[in-house]
Amino acid sequence: MATDPNADREVAPNFITQHIDQDLKAGRFDTVVTRFPPEPNGYLHIGHATAICLDFGVANDYQGETNLRFDDTNPTTEDPRFVDAIEQDVAWLGFSWKRKRFASDYFETLFGLAVRLIEMGDAYVDDRSLEEIRETRGTVTTPGVASAARDRSVEENLTLFHKMRAGEFPDGSHVLRAKIDLASPNMIMRDPVLYRIRRAHHYRTGDAWPIYPLYDFAHPLSDALEGVTHSLCTLEFENNREIYDWLVARLFDPPRPRQIEFARLNLAHTVVSKRQLLRLVEDGHVRGWDDPRMPTLAALRRRGIRPSAVREFARRVGITKTNASTPVELLDSAVRDDLNEVAPRTMAVLDPIPLRFEGPAPAATLEASLWPHDVPMEGSRSLSMGDRLWVERDDVAVDAPKGWKRLAPGAVVRLRHGPLVRCTDVEVRDDRVEGVTVEVVPEAEGKPQGVIHWVDHATGIPAVFHLVNPLFQDAQPDLSQPLGELINPDSLQVRSGFVEPYAAVQDADVRFQFERQGYFWKDPGAPEGDLVFVRIVTLKDGWQKRTRQVEPVRTQPKPKKTPQASDFVDRTPDMVASLTPEARKRFEALQAEGLDDADAVRLAGDDQLAGWVQDAVAAGLPAALAANWLLNELPRVQQGRPLGELAWDSGTFTNLLKLLHEDRVTAAAARQMLGVLVDDPQDPAVLMQDLGLEKLGDDAALKAWVTEVLAEHPDRVEAFKGGKTGLRGFFVGQVMQRSQGRADAKRVGELVDEALAS
RNA sequence: UGGCCCGUCGUCUAAUGGCAGGACAACCGGUUUUGGUCCGGUCGGUCGGGGUUCGAAUCCCUGCGGGCCAGCCA
Numbered sequence: 001m002a003t004d005p006n007a008d009r010e011v012a013p014n015f016i017t018q019h020i021d022q023d024l025k026a027g028r029f030d031t032v033v034t035r036f037p038p039e040p041n042g043y044l045h046i047g048h049a050t051a052i053c054l055d056f057g058v059a060n061d062y063q064g065e066t067n068l069r070f071d072d073t074n075p076t077t078e079d080p081r082f083v084d085a086i087e088q089d090v091a092w093l094g095f096s097w098k099r100k101r102f103a104s105d106y107f108e109t110l111f112g113l114a115v116r117l118i119e120m121g122d123a124y125v126d127d128r129s130l131e132e133i134r135e136t137r138g139t140v141t142t143p144g145v146a147s148a149a150r151d152r153s154v155e156e157n158l159t160l161f162h163k164m165r166a167g168e169f170p171d172g173s174h175v176l177r178a179k180i181d182l183a184s185p186n187m188i189m190r191d192p193v194l195y196r197i198r199r200a201h202h203y204r205t206g207d208a209w210p211i212y213p214l215y216d217f218a219h220p221l222s223d224a225l226e227g228v229t230h231s232l233c234t235l236e237f238e239n240n241r242e243i244y245d246w247l248v249a250r251l252f253d254p255p256r257p258r259q260i261e262f263a264r265l266n267l268a269h270t271v272v273s274k275r276q277l278l279r280l281v282e283d284g285h286v287r288g289w290d291d292p293r294m295p296t297l298a299a300l301r302r303r304g305i306r307p308s309a310v311r312e313f314a315r316r317v318g319i320t321k322t323n324a325s326t327p328v329e330l331l332d333s334a335v336r337d338d339l340n341e342v343a344p345r346t347m348a349v350l351d352p353i354p355l356r357f358e359g360p361a362p363a364a365t366l367e368a369s370l371w372p373h374d375v376p377m378e379g380s381r382s383l384s385m386g387d388r389l390w391v392e393r394d395d396v397a398v399d400a401p402k403g404w405k406r407l408a409p410g411a412v413v414r415l416r417h418g419p420l421v422r423c424t425d426v427e428v429r430d431d432r433v434e435g436v437t438v439e440v441v442p443e444a445e446g447k448p449q450g451v452i453h454w455v456d457h458a459t460g461i462p463a464v465f466h467l468v469n470p471l472f473q474d475a476q477p478d479l480s481q482p483l484g485e486l487i488n489p490d491s492l493q494v495r496s497g498f499v500e501p502y503a504a505v506q507d508a509d510v511r512f513q514f515e516r517q518g519y520f521w522k523d524p525g526a527p528e529g530d531l532v533f534v535r536i537v538t539l540k541d542g543w544q545k546r547t548r549q550v551e552p553v554r555t556q557p558k559p560k561k562t563p564q565a566s567d568f569v570d571r572t573p574d575m576v577a578s579l580t581p582e583a584r585k586r587f588e589a590l591q592a593e594g595l596d597d598a599d600a601v602r603l604a605g606d607d608q609l610a611g612w613v614q615d616a617v618a619a620g621l622p623a624a625l626a627a628n629w630l631l632n633e634l635p636r637v638q639q640g641r642p643l644g645e646l647a648w649d650s651g652t653f654t655n656l657l658k659l660l661h662e663d664r665v666t667a668a669a670a671r672q673m674l675g676v677l678v679d680d681p682q683d684p685a686v687l688m689q690d691l692g693l694e695k696l697g698d699d700a701a702l703k704a705w706v707t708e709v710l711a712e713h714p715d716r717v718e719a720f721k722g723g724k725t726g727l728r729g730f731f732v733g734q735v736m737q738r739s740q741g742r743a744d745a746k747r748v749g750e751l752v753d754e755a756l757a758s
Numbered sequence: 759u760g761g762c763c764c765g766u767c768g769u770c771u772a773a774u775g776g777c778a779g780g781a782c783a784a785c786c787g788g789u790u791u792u793g794g795u796c797c798g799g800u801c802g803g804u805c806g807g808g809g810u811u812c813g814a815a816u817c818c819c820u821g822c823g824g825g826c827c828a829g830c831c832a
Contacts (some may be wrong), residue, residue: 013772043784132831138828146829184761185760188827190827190828195832197830212830219832236827238826239826316771317770318772321764323824324769329769329782329783334782338810406793415791418791448791450791450793451790452792539792563806564806567821568808569821570808612824628810632818633818667811667812724777726776728777730776730777731776733775745811746811746813
């Protein structure tokens with residue numbers, strides 16, 4: 001039985017937890033502190049929910065803690081009512097924060113840090129207009145130009161900055177800017193603005209401050225002040241990480257917080273952007289922030305979705321860096337799974353037509369279970385069945401299509417929890433079914449074609465049903481179009497029908513399954529006294545699926561892409577042509593050593609790389625071997641660090657290659673050693689001895705391992721012989737593991753082939 | 759166009775140089791007094807090209823496609 005090895009974790013391992021694991025192992029931190037940093041300028045939505053589950057979830061998994069921090073640095077857009085709403089939503093999801101903080105708590109501290117930055121010569125006051133600053137920032141392809149303000153003295157900057165704070169300048173007349181690099185390819189590093197003058201009333205600090213810090217300044221420093229270790233945010237902040245690191249490195253000692261970005265959630269058929277949601281509300285396309293069609297947490301809550309379902313949804317979606325769009329079906333499925341075992345089964349007719357009995361009516365009080373056979377819950381309610389009932393219009397057909405399991409002339413169905421009936425007549429007006437007549441048939445008389453639900457005419461209670469459907473017609477709405485044209489006209493359907501009495505009298509928080517219809521609960525937003533049920537989610541409907549208009553998406557193999565001319569381009573000649581004269585010389589020298597142009601040109605572009613190859617050649621090694629390891633093997637352990645940042649030198653590299661060249665170690669072992677040597681240079685021969693990595697020359701031992709491995713996995717041997725040839729790698733890998741990289745993999749491969757052939 | 763990031767079944771996501779697996783969707787069947795649930799099965803994928811390697815989804819190069827950045831928003 002395969003059990004989930006991560007069942008005890010809230011967040012399944014992902015690239016972020018891997019970073020955390022590494023940081024913890026490296027001793028960079030000894031605890032995990034995260035934060036959830038909403039700006040109080042709107043309601044939280046399902047996208048935030050995934051972020052919340054991540055922030056709080058990983059902290060819980062690592063016995064760490066999470067702060068709720070309101071990033072309230074822009075007084076013109078923020079409102080305390082959102083603070084309350086956000087707290088409510090986070091708590092509703094089931095998370096509790098260690099500390100509640102506001103960026104505005106830190107205004108005084110942040111001001112002090114800004115002063116220090118000025119004192120270090122890393123920030124200056126610019127007194128030019130917004131337009132001027134914009135124009136001189138340059139473009140993505142052209143560098144920006146400095147203003148005279150950039151060269152102000154520290155004293156002058158200090159004076160000006162204090163005057164900014166004292167309110168001596170008008171709004172927008174001065175800003176504090178970091179002094180970084182106006183030519184940076186990262187636009188955010190072109191002297192980003194840190195403070196602006198904004199004489200606006202802040203909901204928390206009142207009129208105490210005429211200047212406010214910007215996100216890029218306040219956020220990293222707030223993280224550092226709170227002792228946050230891992231600052232998880234969405235992909236659009238990737239470019240901001242550079243300023244984050246820049247500021248924190250200047251103003252704080254280690255351990256410094258670290259920003260990691262992940263992809264935000266996109267849900268099909270809806271929008272998850274505060275701006276767009278605001279538009280929906282303000283333009284009246286929905287009835288408010290908690291309109292059940294909205295993706296806000298307030299709306300999901302009103303719709304009856306439980307927090308456990310949202311958390312399960314977040315778990316199923318996972319965390320990656322891929323920009324992706326999640327289908328709503330994934331949410332629906334999580335909601336159904338969440339409700340299946342807790343929702344008592346009851347009956348409601350949403351589009352009622354009368355059912356009359358021909359002959360004797362059953363007239364009975366039935367004791368009907370609230371739970372189906374497969375839900376381990378107990379309980380029942382009594383149902384009275386009089387001589388007239390309500391049934392669903394869709395459950396009656398004049399001409400039964402193929403596969404019809406409901407009422408149609410002559411057809412026998414069961415009335416749920418009641419008798420079998422045969423349809424004797426269908427009343428039709430204007431092509432619409434308006435009523436049905438049935439006769440009771442004895443139990444013995446054949447199998448019913450199906451089961452339909454009903455509500456008793458005499459005791460049934462009138463109710464209104466709100467059927468919530470996707471808000472947008474298109475999975476990926478084109479938001480440049482007017483919203484009115486994008487909205488699904490059936491996003492909210494209102495029906496008037498009847499429920500059985502039981503459903504009307506239960507507590508407000510009970511989620512029902514109306515059999516064959518879906519999960520519903522009483523709309524908590526309905527006017528007092530009105531009986532309104534909102535549909536949380538439909539049931540999966542095999543019939544509707546079969547008959548619906550849209551063609552189901554057929555799964556068919558993608559056409560094999562035909563190779564394009566552009567697939568075969570060789571950039572090498574271009575690269576050779578654009579070599580500097582100096583690099584050109586190196587290129588020719590490497591060529592002379594027998595390297596092909598592609599390798600030579602890449603090495604020639606780097607003085608150091610080219611030198612290392614020459615050193616290896618001087619030591620009697622083939623240039624191609626050195627080039628191969630430098631170009632193809634080194635990057636694996638380099639992890640983006642330039643060659644110069646690695647601790648080792650060309651001599652260590654050459655000695656490693658020598659061992660390999662002299663056949664004293666295998667390539668696998670050499671790779672292992674490479675990982676150690678770059679950071680911890682030493683004599684590779686000694687390292688080889690220490691790790692016991694000398695190449696194994698003993699064919700007999702290899703054979704023994706091969707036999708052993710094959711004997712241990714008879715099922716896989718069978719599968720291999722059945723055509724699953726990919727298993728060859730598995731067998732070789734097993735033997736390699738046993739030899740700890742000391743066996744000659746090529747030879748092992750041969751032995752495996754031999755053994756499997758017999 | 760400069761820089762950064764991302765491309766795995768229809769969709770979402772695993773596999774960290776060694777068996778391409780799971781979920782959702784779809785399809786077929788079984789159980790069922792819900793066309794639900796549950797169970798069994800089927801279909802279906804590493805963006806193209808080249809390289810490194812005994813072995814590549816994974817490392818390297820390159821092409822293609824997508825996202826982000828030129829707010830005194832966050």
